[in-house]
Amino acid sequence: MSPAASIHPRRLPLLRTGLVALVFAAASLPALAAHVRVQLDGLDDELSAAALGALELQQYSKREVSRAQVQRLYRRAERQIQRALEPYGYYNVGVAGELANEGEDYRAVFTVKPGDPVKITAVDIHIDGETEGLRAVDMARAAFSPRQGQRLDHAEYERSKAAIHAALFSVGYLDAELATHRVEVQRAANTATIKLAWKVGQRYRFADTGFEGSQFPDEFMQRYIPWEVGDYYDQTQLLALQQRLFDANYFAISQVQPDLDKASAGSVPIAVTLAPAKRTVYTGGVFVGTDTGAGIRGGIERRWVNRRGHKMKFETILAQRLKTLSTLYQVPLPGKNNHSLNFGITYRDENTKTSESKTLRLAANDSQVWHGWTRTLGLQFLTGDFKVAEQKGSTTLLYPEIVLARKRADDFNFPRKGWSLTMAARAGQKGLLSDTSFAQITADAKWIRGIGDDSRFIARGAFGYTRVDDFDKLPPELRFFAGGDRSIRGYAFQTVGPRRQFADNPVPKVIGGKQLLVGSAEYEYYFTPKWGAAAFVDAGDAFSGKDFDLKIGAGLGMRWRSPVGLVRVDLGTPIGDPYASGIELHIIIGPDL
Structure with missing residues (x-):
């Protein structure tokens, strides 16, 4: 062996060490980085999204990947696609693939044949x-x-x-x-x-209900429970209890759930966790309405006066054409139907284009839920002075009243499926603290349905009928007028009704009627989740006897789902009316139902 080719035995360990270091150094060098683009053919959007979501290769569309990783993940792709489509019923999926270079990157193309579904x-x-x-x-x-x-x-x-x-x-x-x-x-x-x-095992029944965190004694809280101990457990009843507690307005938190840990012998107790709401609430704000004009409102509500749950509320409105001051005292009664006695006093000063009135109203009523309706039976005492057109008058009326009201909606803030109906009847007898005898019935209805994802159709109707001995003794609030934001848009508030000509004025003035019939159809389209447009047609009349004269108003409007509620701005115009013309602005803020 020549000297140049010889290696001394002592140098072999050093050589091995150097070779190992060289291997590790090479491995530590950065690999050539690339990205991979995945293309799927043969699938609809839903299946394609599922397959892409299951492909590990897809994760490297924006991450760096080596050639060895791409090849390893590509080999797994066929089975991943097949498994991704099995939950959709495709168990015999064929996959043909191709992996190709695109410059420094890779493109993986898969042609998928899902086959017949199971x-x-x-x-x-x-x-x-x-x-x-x-x-x-x-x-x-x-x-x-x-x-x-x-x-x-x-x-x-x-x-x-x-x-x-x-x-x-x-x-x-x-x-x-x-x-x-x-x-x-x-x-x-x-x-x-x-x-x-x-x-399924045994069917459980309701045991006792416990209330924790309430400001009232348990005896008071029992009135809200819609079931009896021993009734079969029913989760809809729990939801009903939670809704009643919410409607009571006493609590900031109300949670109702079965206490499963204490269920035994076929009975389950119910645990209700509560936290009191703020006891005194002060409200105030500025508002504008085309019927009332601009104004301010304020109020004080005492959500509970004592441990018996009595409530008290004061409210005032100061607007251009309306001023009110009212107080309400409410006494909840035992029972499961939100039963309460209500006592109220209201002073009202109203000035519209057709009438002026200053009245004082005393009211006492009994309110409760009755077969799904809110039924109110009460007595009203109304006295005051008024002026309708050119005619001044004063009246005092005492009359009983019954009101039935009900509403349903999938979402009361913005219903796409809902309705409301309110019916009332009242009557007074001359000589029993009343200046005239009269009887009156009214009905107001509204129906809402969504059309597709972005539209709603809204229908509305109002009906009223009065029999009275002396019509001139009826104050404006018991006469029927049409026109305004919630009536026939295109007409100003209370400007539609029977007219009377007075000696000092050749132009007949609206005095109100004994009957009312109004209908409305409206279509809304929302081009964004918050903003929309509306088109509407309103028709009807306030009239007496058989002198029905159809009035029609139509127009366009804007809708805004604001943080404080739905804002409606409408422009309406009368159609074919010799007494009215031009464009009327209508602004309403508040819920649909």
């Missing part, structure tokens, strides 16, 4: 116990999806399964257990069967 051939749902006839359970079972003949959809299956379990719990089967839950898929035949079975 169809449900049988659905077997078994629930032991006596659950038939329980509406919540029957509805959940009837709504189960996927049904026989439909495509297998894992998400729908899980939702339907959870809905049945929740329905069982809601009607008192608190120990319900899903004993069998199986989906058997036959890949070759593209079919599947569903088997579900519940062991």
